[in-house]
């Protein structure tokens with residue numbers, strides 16, 4: 053077995069042992085769900101419901117005329133109790149539909165369709181209607197990605213799951229292999245791509261086997277075993293590793309004839325085509341050193357993270373015996389200050405949270421609970437030019453200079469040394485002996501450059 | 512719901528355990544073998560010189576940072592590394608005040624006045640050594656003033672203060688290559704054992720604090736130059752390069768000084784150019800001027816070219832065609848706009 057990979061990057065501790073053998077399960081009903089009307093990159097949706105309306109699971113509750121947009125669906129039966137801005141994982145307030153959940157849910161049924169008979173237009177519209185977005189965290193509307201302005205010859209299914217801790221894709225590959233392979237075929241059909249490549253990191257040999265045994269004798273599909281290196285699951289690095297093409301800076305994979313889709317997205321595509329099932333639930337990993345029961349869960353979009361943590365046994369080190377305070381979605385916290393860290397997504401690119409009422413959205417691949425011992429940030433110091441960031445940056449940038457120049461407000465030079473091409477993988481911060489928050493500097497530079505561009509346009 | 516007391520920071524949320532302090536501690540470990548060998552040969556002289564340099568290094572750093580109203584950084588250990596390197600660059604019988612002065616200049620002027628660790632352009636230890644080397648003739652009286660204070664510890668009769676290179680020059684009996692490699696008391700403290708230096712270097716390579724590019728290209732530069740232009744009269748020509756490599760601070764410089772993070776180029780390609788140039792310069796100094804502080808000199812000279820090398824060896828971005836004009840260099844200034 054030849055194992056392929058991309059240049060540079062880094063070997064991280066995986067921490068997957070917490071949850072990799074936990075089968076996907078569900079949790080009990082939350083009391084309320086908070087469904088943001090924007091869970092994707094692109095235009096926000098307009099609410100189709102108002103306070104007092106009854107909604108059922110799978111009902112469309114938000115949509116927009118814009119092309120780059122994905123409609124939003126209710127994930128449980130209930131009554132709308134508010135349509136208002138609510139805090140979102142990225143710290144911003146987002147217009148959201150709040151639904152009081154009925155205690156008795158009617159399990160929705162979906163008519164089956166023969167996917168082989170669907171035309172490409174039908175597949176694409178099924179994907180669009182289902183509101184599917186990139187579920188690895190990028191949340192780009194999938195129907196847009198599958199309407200490329202250039203010919204595509206290869207679909208790559210991103211089955212790397214290179215972020216430490218996360219195991220939900222792994223579990224889905226094992227438990228929903230058929231849907232995954234069918235979803236990949238549907239995606240390839242939409243863009244008329246002759247080749248399908250599954251890129252799988254070799255720390256998931258069981259998933260590799262499962263996919264292999266589901267392929268039959270399809271010559272158009274290959275499985276590429278990939279080294280367990282971060283960020284193997286980043287689109288550009290994945291394309292380089294599996295079919296040795298380099299996407300130019302600032303360009304999308306379609307530039308080199310490739311569309312990349314992640315495992316969860318492919319499965320959602322299959323479900324949308326076969327059952328017309330909208331994207332209103334997802335599988336995510338709950339893990340970290342401070343969660344009592346690490347799990348892989350199928351949860352409804354809109355479920356507050358505090359409730360999910362509670363369903364997983366709460367936070368280790370928290371005082372026992374005390375019922376958690378006021379709210380139904382909160383859990384007792386350890387007495388330390390800080391009490392730890394809660395991260396939505398993976399540990400390298402995820403967002404840390406200060407609140408427990410943040411809802412799960414279509415792009416939430418994990419909820420990690422860290423104990424205070426896992427918090428490693430300290431004050432940062434001056435760059436000592438060790439070169440480790442330059443050595444490991446998968447985009448071949450100069451994170452050291454980006455940091456230096458951002459600190460001095462020379463955003464033009466920070467951009468010149470690569471800030472714009474940075475996809476915020478976090479490696480440079482991970483390796484920096486001076487603990488320099490380069491991702492933070494990169495974001496600052498990107499914002500400043502965008503602001504300058506806007507100002508120039510308005511003149 | 513009220514905000515909980517969770518820590519909120521920008522991603523990533525994982526870090527390596529390597530910090531500047533841990534790396535400096537590893538450098539000190541890596542220098543332990545050669546330090547011990549030098550103490551074995553030079554006895555209390557070495558202990559005293561090393562102690563003086565270490566203490567002066569720490570005091571200087573404290574003093575300068577206090578004077579400039581900056582937080583103390585002694586914990587990062589870089590002052591200790593600089594102090595130890597200055598001591599190891601000093602001759603086994605050299606006066607303690609020379610070491611003290613060199614350390615003071617290294618830590619105070621070459622590092623702290625330049626803005627502290629990370630901002631210095633020249634290797635502090637090499638800068639300190641060379642300053643003293645250039646200054647001593649002018650401060651002859653200093654030597655006289657200090658000579659009564661020069662501690663004499665005796666017991667050094669087996670020791671020659673001449674380096675094997677000087678011996679090579681004089682045409683006197685040379686130590687054989689084996690003892691030169693294992694351990695030979697001549698020249699500076701840090702030149703007493705190639706083996707001890709290599710062990711330390713291997714440790715740093717294993718810890719990934721240094722990469723092979725600089726040491727290997729320096730040694731390659733020396734090797735080729737010695738082969739081409741070396742004096743083959745007293746040794747077989749194929750052995751001459753090894754005499755040059757194992758003596759006169761080449762290994763100390765190549766493994767521990769030229770590899771200094773702050774003052775070396777940032778990319779592998781730049782590091783190879785940097786190393787080769789140091790190796791070649793060093794041999795030019797040796798062949799033309801005889802055994803002087805050739806290693807430190809060449810390192811300092813090439814330190815000055817690091818920004819240029821960085822620009823000329825600018826790597827392409829992922830997905831980009833090779834060869835891109837480098838942007839105009841603007842030296843990052845010390846002022847932070849906040």
Ligand code: SF4
Nearest residue numbers: 445474476477478480
């Ligand atoms: S500069 Fe950007 S792309 Fe490069 S290592 Fe840092 S975060 Fe990753």
Ligand code: SF4
Nearest residue numbers: 435436438439441484
């Ligand atoms: S890793 Fe940190 S200290 Fe090293 S060069 Fe990069 S920014 Fe500077």
